[in-house]
Amino acid sequence: xxxxxxxxxxxxxxxxxxxxxxxxxxxxxxxxxxxxxxxxxxxxxxxxxxxxxxxxxxxxxxxxxxxxxxxxxxxxxxxxxxxxxxxxxxxxxxxxxxxxxxxxxxxxxxxxxxxxxxxxxxxxxxxxxxxxxxxxxxxxxxxxxxxxxxxxxxxxxxxxxxxxxxxxxxxxxxxxxxxxxxxxxxxxxxxxxxxxxxxxxxxxxxxxxxxxxxxxxxxxxxxxxxxxxxxxxxxxxxxxxxxxxxxxxxxxxxxxxxxxxxxxxxxxxxxxxxxxxxxxxxxxxxxxxxxxxxxxxxxxxxxxxxxxxxxxxxxxxxxxxxxxxxxxxxxxxxxxxxxxxxxxxxxxxxxxxxxxxxxxxxxxxxxxxxxxxxxxxxxxxxxxxxxxxxxxxxxxxxxxxxxxxxxxxxxxxxxxxxxxxxxxxxxxxxxxxxxxxxxxxxxxxxxxxxxxxxxxxxxxxxxxxxxxxxxxxxxxxxxxxxxxxxxxxxxxxxxxxxxxxxxxxxxxxxxxxxxx
Numbered sequence: 001x002x003x004x005x006x007x008x009x010x011x012x013x014x015x016x017x018x019x020x021x022x023x024x025x026x027x028x029x030x031x032x033x034x035x036x037x038x039x040x041x042x043x044x045x046x047x048x049x050x051x052x053x054x055x056x057x058x059x060x061x062x063x064x065x066x067x068x069x070x071x072x073x074x075x076x077x078x079x080x081x082x083x084x085x086x087x088x089x090x091x092x093x094x095x096x097x098x099x100x101x102x103x104x105x106x107x108x109x110x111x112x113x114x115x116x117x118x119x120x121x122x123x124x125x126x127x128x129x130x131x132x133x134x135x136x137x138x139x140x141x142x143x144x145x146x147x148x149x150x151x152x153x154x155x156x157x158x159x160x161x162x163x164x165x166x167x168x169x170x171x172x173x174x175x176x177x178x179x180x181x182x183x184x185x186x187x188x189x190x191x192x193x194x195x196x197x198x199x200x201x202x203x204x205x206x207x208x209x210x211x212x213x214x215x216x217x218x219x220x221x222x223x224x225x226x227x228x229x230x231x232x233x234x235x236x237x238x239x240x241x242x243x244x245x246x247x248x249x250x251x252x253x254x255x256x257x258x259x260x261x262x263x264x265x266x267x268x269x270x271x272x273x274x275x276x277x278x279x280x281x282x283x284x285x286x287x288x289x290x291x292x293x294x295x296x297x298x299x300x301x302x303x304x305x306x307x308x309x310x311x312x313x314x315x316x317x318x319x320x321x322x323x324x325x326x327x328x329x330x331x332x333x334x335x336x337x338x339x340x341x342x343x344x345x346x347x348x349x350x351x352x353x354x355x356x357x358x359x360x361x362x363x364x365x366x367x368x369x370x371x372x373x374x375x376x377x378x379x380x381x382x383x384x385x386x387x388x389x390x391x392x393x394x395x396x397x398x399x400x401x402x403x404x405x406x407x408x409x410x411x412x413x414x415x416x417x418x419x420x421x422x423x424x425x426x427x428x429x430x431x432x433x434x435x436x437x438x439x440x441x442x443x444x445x446x447x448x449x450x451x452x453x454x455x456x457x458x459x460x461x462x463x464x465x466x467x468x469x470x471x472x473x474x475x476x477x478x479x480x481x482x483x484x485x486x487x488x489x490x491x492x493x494x495x496x497x498x499x500x501x502x503x504x505x506x507x508x509x510x511x512x513x514x515x516x
Contacts, residue, residue, distance in 0.1 A: 003177050004028040004144070005388050007164055009151045009205055010184035012040035013128065013369055014351025016135035017376025018182055022383065023142035028176060030166060032150035032458070033200045035136060039186050039352065040372065042198060043128025044240035044304060046121040047373070048114065048366035049084035051106050055116040057081045064367060067113040067270045068331075068360020069485040071221075076338055076358045080367070083374045088120060091373070096134045098122045110245040111365035113270040119366050125240050125302045128369060149174070150458045151204065154181065154212040154347065161212070161347035167458055179388040180346050182379065183209055187330035187352035188469045192424075193416035194235035194326035196225050202462050203469035205353045209334045210468060214342045217355040218332030219469075220476035221486040223363055224425055225328035226250075226274035227290055227321075229308060235326040237308045239290060241365050244268055246301065247294050250278065250323075252286040272362045272486050275325040279425045282324065293319030325425060329368060331359040331486060332476070340379035348383070350375050361485025407460075410442065415466045423474045426490045432478040439471035 004026045008015050011031035019029050031038075050060050060081040065072050092098065099107045099121045109119035122130035146166075153165040155175070163177040185205030189197025210216050227243070227250075228235035244250075244267045249257050262277050263269035269277075278288050292298055298316060299306040309316055334342055334349035336356055341348050351372045358371055422435040456464070483489045 003390075005178065006180045006182060006383060007176055007178040008182045008184055009164065010038070010186060010351065010353070011035040011136075011145075011147075012038035012184065012186055012351060012372065013043075013132050013135065014040075014353075014372035014376045015182070015184035016132065016139055017373050018184065018350060018380045019143045020135060020139045021377050021380035023139060025384070025388070027143045028146065028178070029143050030146045030149055030151055030164070030176070032148070032204065034147055035145060037198050037200055038132065039189070039197050039201055040128045040132045040369065042196065042238070043369055044125040044238055044302075045111060045242055045366045045369075046109060046119040046127045047084075047088065047131075047369045048111075048118050048364065049088045049120055049370060050081065050116075050118055051085055051088070051120065052108055052117065055118055057084075059115050060084070060118065063113055063115050064358070064364045065360065067362050067364035069362060070360065071218075071357075071484060072360035073357025076356050079338070079378075080358050080371060080374055083378075084370050087370070087373045087377070091131075091134075094138065096122070096131065099124065109242050110268065111241045112244065112268045112274065113265065113364055114268070114366075119242065119245065121242070124300075125242065125304045131369065131373075150461065151185070151208060152458075152461055154208055154344075156212050156344060156347075160345045167461065169458055171457070173454060179390070180348065180383050180386070182340070182348045182350060182383075183334060183353050184349070184351045184376070185353050187333070188466075188473075189327045189330075190412075191415060191419050191466050191469050191473070192222075192327035193413075193420040194228060194324070196228060196235075196238040196326055196328045202466050203330075204462065204465045205349070206333055206472075207465035207468040209342065209344075209347070209349065209353075210472065212344060212347070214344050214347065214349075215335040216333065216472060217335040218361075218476070219330070219472045220480050221331035221359075221361045221484075222327060222423075222473065223271055223329040223331060223486045224275040224325040226271055226278055226325050227323040228326035229312065229314075230322045230324040231312050231314075235324060236312055237305075238326075238328075239305055239321055239323055240302065241268075241271070243290060243292065243295075243302060243305065249291045249294075250274070251289050251291045251320075252281055253289070254286075255291075257291075270362055271328070271365065272488070275425055276488060278323070278325055288323055289320040290323050291320060292316065329359075329363050331355070331361060331363055338378075339382035340375060341382070348379050350379050361487065407442075409460060409463045410467070412463060412466065415463070415470055419470055419473070423470070423477060426488050427477055428489070428491050429478065432474050435474035436471065436478055439467055439474060442467050443471065 108117040183205040188203030189195035227239040333355040422431040
């Protein structure tokens with residue numbers, strides 16, 4: 001049974017940030033696929049940080065709360081935006097290179113719901129990849145990294161997390177012990193049919209924590225990115241919000257722009273607002289495009305997006321990219337305190353797997369990579385201040401569990417179909433009730449809390465995790481009867497009422513309240 005000071009589950013920017021700051025301890029990082037396969041590696045957008053002298057952390061703070069519909073944890077938001085600039089400058093001192101002008105000044109972009117240009121990029125539209133690879137290179141020699149091994153169950157003894165069980169593709173089961181365990185496994189985008197997430201992001205860490213008794217919060221708040229590249233009705237890749245930040249405009253097939261009529265920030269309104277506006281257009285039978293005809297340097301500024309469009313037969317000379325919303329980010333997750341600790345002692349969560357409250361009901365663009373860096377460092381610092389006790393474990397291997405004989409599991413596509421159809425951008429009580437009942441029919445066959453990893457393949461465990469996550473999201477959405485951020489209920493108002501539609505697309509502080 002390998003022994004570590006810290007186990008980190010995941011390999012994205014939050015996991016690697018924590019690993020870097022804990023590198024002088026004995027750290028084991030476990031990821032179910034290659035370390036390269038994470039949402040952080042796919043992140044085209046940049047990092048939001050107050051660098052320009054005309055900007056201030058208070059502006060960034062307020063923008064984050066407005067986008068989050070004032071459902072945020074203000075204390076954690078303040079910490080995030082105040083620490084952001086220092087974090088960027090520290091990584092620059094370590095050798096990380098961000099995009100700069102000829103004078104060495106950061107090239108600052110602007111994205112949805114930001115009041116100032118404060119988005120820092122690396123490699124144009126490959127910021128996530130650039131930072132993740134840099135972190136990996138800075139960390140790999142000091143940390144034990146285990147790839148292609150799936151964390152399946154947390155080991156919890158008397159309310160204290162002692163480590164984790166893992167399973168390899170060949171069925172081999174391992175038990176890892178540690179003084180502290182960090183879940184940094186990302187969100188759950190792959191439970192939806194249309195998503196910007198990597199296909200391995202199936203909510204495993206959140207589901208595993210839930211089975212262990214960790215508190216889960218705000219699962220109903222799902223952010224749909226407005227502009228996924230849509231080919232033949234399928235979302236095949238992400239078109240960064242930075243494209244709209246450079247001046248691109250959303251139009252329908254008739255060339256009509258529509259966002260300027262719906263929100264003061266037009267195409268750079270918060271993501272939930274823009275996603276619903278596109279959804280309304282599509283419900284009317286319209287196609288939606290991103291008009292990039294005014295961007296003369298598109299291929300240079302957005303090389304990753306340009307290559308993706310070319311691969312899918314989109315001729316950028318026409319100046320139009322077909323887009324549709326797709327699941328992008330989970331604002332909820334494992335509830336943590338300001339130091340990332342859960343209600344289970346010695347169990348921590350960071351990144352998209354965690355619910356720190358910094359994103360509220362809707363994440364502000366480019367705050368996710370920032371959160372991974374800032375809270376990865378913060379959690380690492382807190383863990384270093386704790387005593388590193390030897391974990392004491394006495395797992396009873398003779399316990400009775402449900403087995404594969406009693407479980408008939410759905411396919412991934414069936415789960416994705418339910419989530420896309422019944423728990424999507426707009427929701428009703430009837431649809432959510434159907435989804436909850438559908439997931440619970442499988443829960444009765446195979447309990448979320450009692451199954452033996454020895455009897456299931458990694459693919460089956462992944463499906464059980466997806467069932468768990470789907471149930472958590474649909475149940476949470478059913479219980480919240482208001483519309484807020486990434487959760488939008490249409491049960492009562494008349495959908496044909498244009499004034500009602502417009503009111504739902506525009507938010508003010510007076511119309512929202514803090515916390516639930």
